[in-house]
Every structure is written in structure tokens, then in C-alpha cells.
Amino acid sequence: xxxxxxxxxxxxxxxxxxxxxxxxxxQLPEVGAITEWAKKLRTVYATVDEITGIQEVAExxxxxxxxxxxxxxxxxxxxxxxxxxxxxxxxxxRCEQRPANTDDQIVMTxxxxxIIETGSLVLLSSPETPAGHNFLPECAIVLIQEGRFVPTLExxxxxxxxxxxxxxxALNIISGPSKTADIEQTLVYGAHGPKALHVLLVQxxx
Amino acid sequence: MKPTRGNQFRQAAIRALxxxxxxxxxxxxxxxxVEKRREAIAVFxxxxxxxxxxxxxxxxxxANLDHYLREFERNTVKAGxxxxxxSTTEEANQIVANICKRVKARRITKGKSMVxxxxxxxxxLIQAGFQVRETDLGEYIIQLADETxxxxxxxxxxxxxxxxxxxxxxxxxxxxxxxxxxxxLVGEARxxxxxxxxxxxxxxxxxxxxxxxxxxxxxxxxxxNGDLTATLPDVHIITAGIEKVIPxxxxxxxxxxxxARSATGQIITAYTTLFTGPKRSGDVDGPEExxxxxxxxxxxxxxGTSFQDALRCIRCGACMNHCAVYSxxxxxxxxxxxxxxxxxxxxxxxxxxxxxxxxxxxxxLNGHCAAVCPMRIPLPSLIREHRIEALxxxxxxxxQKTGLMLWAKLASWPGVYxxxxxxxxxxxxxxxxxLVGWLDRLPGLxxxxxxxxxxxxxxxxxxxxxxNRNPVGxxxxx
Numbered sequence: 001x002x003x004x005x006x007x008x009x010x011x012x013x014x015x016x017x018x019x020x021x022x023x024x025x026x027q028l029p030e031v032g033a034i035t036e037w038a039k040k041l042r043t044v045y046a047t048v049d050e051i052t053g054i055q056e057v058a059e060x061x062x063x064x065x066x067x068x069x070x071x072x073x074x075x076x077x078x079x080x081x082x083x084x085x086x087x088x089x090x091x092x093x094r095c096e097q098r099p100a101n102t103d104d105q106i107v108m109t110x111x112x113x114x115i116i117e118t119g120s121l122v123l124l125s126s127p128e129t130p131a132g133h134n135f136l137p138e139c140a141i142v143l144i145q146e147g148r149f150v151p152t153l154e155x156x157x158x159x160x161x162x163x164x165x166x167x168x169x170a171l172n173i174i175s176g177p178s179k180t181a182d183i184e185q186t187l188v189y190g191a192h193g194p195k196a197l198h199v200l201l202v203q204x205x206x
Numbered sequence: 207m208k209p210t211r212g213n214q215f216r217q218a219a220i221r222a223l224x225x226x227x228x229x230x231x232x233x234x235x236x237x238x239x240v241e242k243r244r245e246a247i248a249v250f251x252x253x254x255x256x257x258x259x260x261x262x263x264x265x266x267x268x269a270n271l272d273h274y275l276r277e278f279e280r281n282t283v284k285a286g287x288x289x290x291x292x293s294t295t296e297e298a299n300q301i302v303a304n305i306c307k308r309v310k311a312r313r314i315t316k317g318k319s320m321v322x323x324x325x326x327x328x329x330x331l332i333q334a335g336f337q338v339r340e341t342d343l344g345e346y347i348i349q350l351a352d353e354t355x356x357x358x359x360x361x362x363x364x365x366x367x368x369x370x371x372x373x374x375x376x377x378x379x380x381x382x383x384x385x386x387x388x389x390x391l392v393g394e395a396r397x398x399x400x401x402x403x404x405x406x407x408x409x410x411x412x413x414x415x416x417x418x419x420x421x422x423x424x425x426x427x428x429x430x431n432g433d434l435t436a437t438l439p440d441v442h443i444i445t446a447g448i449e450k451v452i453p454x455x456x457x458x459x460x461x462x463x464x465x466a467r468s469a470t471g472q473i474i475t476a477y478t479t480l481f482t483g484p485k486r487s488g489d490v491d492g493p494e495e496x497x498x499x500x501x502x503x504x505x506x507x508x509x510g511t512s513f514q515d516a517l518r519c520i521r522c523g524a525c526m527n528h529c530a531v532y533s534x535x536x537x538x539x540x541x542x543x544x545x546x547x548x549x550x551x552x553x554x555x556x557x558x559x560x561x562x563x564x565x566x567x568x569x570x571l572n573g574h575c576a577a578v579c580p581m582r583i584p585l586p587s588l589i590r591e592h593r594i595e596a597l598x599x600x601x602x603x604x605x606q607k608t609g610l611m612l613w614a615k616l617a618s619w620p621g622v623y624x625x626x627x628x629x630x631x632x633x634x635x636x637x638x639x640x641l642v643g644w645l646d647r648l649p650g651l652x653x654x655x656x657x658x659x660x661x662x663x664x665x666x667x668x669x670x671x672x673x674n675r676n677p678v679g680x681x682x683x684x
Contacts, residue, residue: 170492
């Protein structure tokens, strides 16, 4: 008998099968505004810049590059970022829009949504937004629109259903830069994923 | 590491108590885990209600586990993945080795997986001629040290920074200056392991949860190594116990709210990822093959018994963090993959009663573990059940069994027990200090008295003081 059959037989015999499927209502915590989300991210040493216009995007990126003494940013193939290529060229910020490779230091992507409860960004893998972009570079820059926030993780599922988004290959919930406390229980940032997470919170036009 | 038996456990514990490095590490861990958890829960008023929710979901799932495992399999296959079932760890290892052989794997990376430790997977793969690299920093450290994890969340918590530096010096051969900071050590591991991530053909991770409704596996990490292990190689293998499945993604948030807070005092970890199947058409990264290995290894036999509750465990480590015994001896003394209270419950069920009998005695039944368990597993009751079971299995020790039986009879006779214990207390209070010291050296009792002292002080038993207490609970007399 295959192990599969063995295990399922054992369970069919032993499981009580007595509880009706009654999903308990979710115990949702109280959730504040987007400022609370930004605060949570800053607590774990992500940086958040509030952006009101495309010019400020360039300023934020330029400042970030200077801070990390880097000169180039790679933009993921997401069409939302395409307008930035021309802008960055004008401002002499070196950039390329393509899938990132393992040598790229600074990579920029766009988040699908933000979860206020946990101070998180949600990114869905796709040909334009490869999951590797969130983990390979030294520094990750993520752009998120103000209108893309949901209060809780439960409401993320609601958003995906409403927008007809199936489960992607990788659904990443990212709540800060990479870290570890494996040496003497002391927190150190930049384990294997990005050392720095820089977020551009783009405010909706009035 | 084989579970230690009899004298071995005791000797290992005595060594652990004398190990100043370990004691310092355990003290630090207490501050790290216990305080942070308390702070995180204090600012989260819905914690208890979330526990109710998660427990209800888990109980329902366990009562219908076959149904949900089938659903998980269906949806994983629908998404292009493959599901393998293993009754034993040997079988699970064989399945992994066969996949690696078929794809001619040269380099294998691993994210942290306690189930893979249960399988002793690394050993099996090395035997089969493969090279395996642990990428979780704690697991990497103990891999270099050729040790097993001493904690289920922080595998290298027993190591000091100096010990880690020495290991890195030995294996990295990079001739770096001494007394590097923790940041420098982490940076060093980062650059060394990056090559492994990029060059790997097979990536093996665990799963914190399996979602039946979508055929997804959930990975909760802080380092990002799990995601690099899952996304870069052509083959992703996931090892998971059958109890990890939850019905739907709607159920996931409740567990996430409990897990990070209970384990490390975080609201959420840096990375929580849901993987659903292999690369999609057009994807530039992701695995070509997605395999989930469902391991039984004794779990299905726990269903329908009083031990079923232990399958609610979400592997947060809170029980061992708060355990009076673990926090003094550390994880290695237990000699099992799962140490501490959950280890004491799981090990006899996964590996049998012959192994680690002494482990189940290493518990004071104080109940702190049950109080902090987010899934309200009645750990002390289950440990006691093991003790009863083990007593039936234990050969010999007739004297101990008779002694216990007599004591049990006496203790159920309050009319006799009370005056006897009153007399005993009076007698002890009359002993001069020197005589009590002599008692400590009586033959036959030396093992018992090595870490215990004869009680002193007070002329009344607890029972009589309790009976005479004031209504507010204060004792009528000192």
C-alpha cells in the first residue's frame, strides 16, 4: 500500500469528522491610518518618503543613491515605472528598466498593496515583477500608491478577489529590511535579503 | 543526535549547568524572548480572542485532516506542483534524494526546516553524495560546528559571538581581524552564502503552514534566505508535517498574529511568503519544479488520542523559552530534534518511549509552558501521561514502583497523611543545622540530594497554614 493510502486510511479511521465547517469570525485588531503603517516600517529601519509628485520621486531616489554611495538604480519591468526612465535620464540618474540580475545593487519595484495592521508591503510575482527583485539586491526601493492600502491581511484577500487576482507563484508580504538575531540574540540588519528597504509612498492627487 | 537516556541526560545536564558560555547565552535568551513576547502581547488586546479563533480552526482541521490534506494535494497539483507522502523519515529522505538524483543536483541550499532536522535530511543527502548548504544563519553556524539545533527558532542560541567568529575563521579562511562585530560577522556570512544561493540547483525549505484552499505553502522568515532558496534554483522542495495544513487563506492571519508575537515578540516577521506552484509562463525567476513532501512519522497516530492537541503546535518556541528546566540546561541536553516541553511531548510519539525516557522526567509541572502556549496545548498534562505510560514500560525499578504506590496510598488518606507530615515538619525544625548536613550525606540518597537540600524553616505544614489563612489569603501566622 502506498504511503499516501496508508496515511489517508489511518486518518479516515482516526479523525472524528465531527465538527461542522463553521469558520469563526476573524478577531480583527483595531487599525489606524496610513501614518501608523509608516511608523511601523520606520521602527524596523525601513525609510519612508511621502511623495506628492514625480519630481519628488527623483529627489528621493537621488538622495537614496547618494546615501548608499551608489550611482545606478534598476527598475523592474513594471509598466508603472516606465515614465521614470526618461525623467531619471534627464536628471542624470543612471537607470535601466529590465529584470534585475544578481549583481544589481539597487532595484526598484512597485507594490500591489500595503497592509496597515502589520506595516507591510504586498508584492505579487509576475513577469513584470519577479519575486527575486525583493531579495537579491543590497537595497530595495518600493513604490506604493496611497490608494492601495488595506487595513488587515484578511482584507488583502478581499482586494485580490475584487480585482480578479489569482494567487501568484509568490506572494510576498514584506515588513522591513532583512535581519537576524542568530548571534547572541542581538538584532542585525542585512542578513541575506536587502540591507535597506526604502519606500516611496505616493499620495493620490487631490 | 540520539535522544539521551538515563544517566546520559543527567550527566549532560550537569555539564550544561557548569558551562558558563551556555549559561550566559540562556540568560540572554530569556531577556530576548520572554520580555519581548510579553511586551508584544501587552499592546495587542485581541491576542486571547485570536487564540480562540486559531484553536477552533486547528481543532476543526485536525478532526478532518484527511479531507484537508486531499484538498491541499488537489490544489497544489492544479497549480503545477507535486505532492509526495512519506510515512517515515527514511521514506521522506529517499524521496528528496531521488529528486536530487534525477535532476543531477550539484549544489543544494536549505532554508530552516525542523521537519528536515527530524528527517536528519542533511545526513541522508550527504550519504547519497550531495553537498548541502544551510543558509539560515543559525543553521549555517551549527552546520559548521557539526552540531544539531538547540532551539527550534534560534538554532545557534547556545553559541557566543566569539565561538561564531572562531568557526568563521576556521571555515572561511579569510584572514580577517579578530574581535569582529556581530554586524561584520553577519556581513561575512552574507557574502559567503550568496554564492551558494546563486549557484544552487535545488532549494529545500520547510513550511510554517500549508493552505488547502489554494495549494500554497507559507514561509515565515526574517533573513530572506528562505525566499532566495525557494526562488533561485530550478527545483524547490518543501518538507512539512501533515499537521501544518489549514483550510483556507482566510484562516492564515489568525495564526500569523500569534506566531511572531509568541516566538520573537515581533508583530510580523520581515518576510512572510505564500508560494503556489512552480514558475508560470513568462516568469523570469522561480523553480521549474515544486515538490511538497508531507511527512507523517507518527503524527496520524496521535489523532483521536489525548495527544491530538499537541498537533496544534505552531512551533513558536514560547514553551521552551519559559521552561524552568530548558532555561537552565539548554536544548542539546534533551538529545532530540524538539527540545523543551513540546519536545518532551512529541519525542516519545515520534521516536518511541525507549528513547529519551529521562527527558519526560525533566519537568517540574509548573505549567508556565501551557500558560504561554498560543495554541493552549496542555503540555504538563501530556507530559504526565507520558510518565504514566513510561512507568508501565520501564523494566525493573520495582522498589521505585512500590515506593510510589505506598506513597500514593498514604497521600490519599488525609487522616494519616496530615498528622504524619506535621510530625515530619516538626522533626526537621528540631534538627540542628549540622545534623541536617549529615542527612545530606546519607548513602543511597546522594544522587537525590546532589541538587536538593533538606527543607528548613517553619513549624507548620503548608496545608495547615493554608487552612488557617485569612479570607484575603494571608496566612494567619507566619
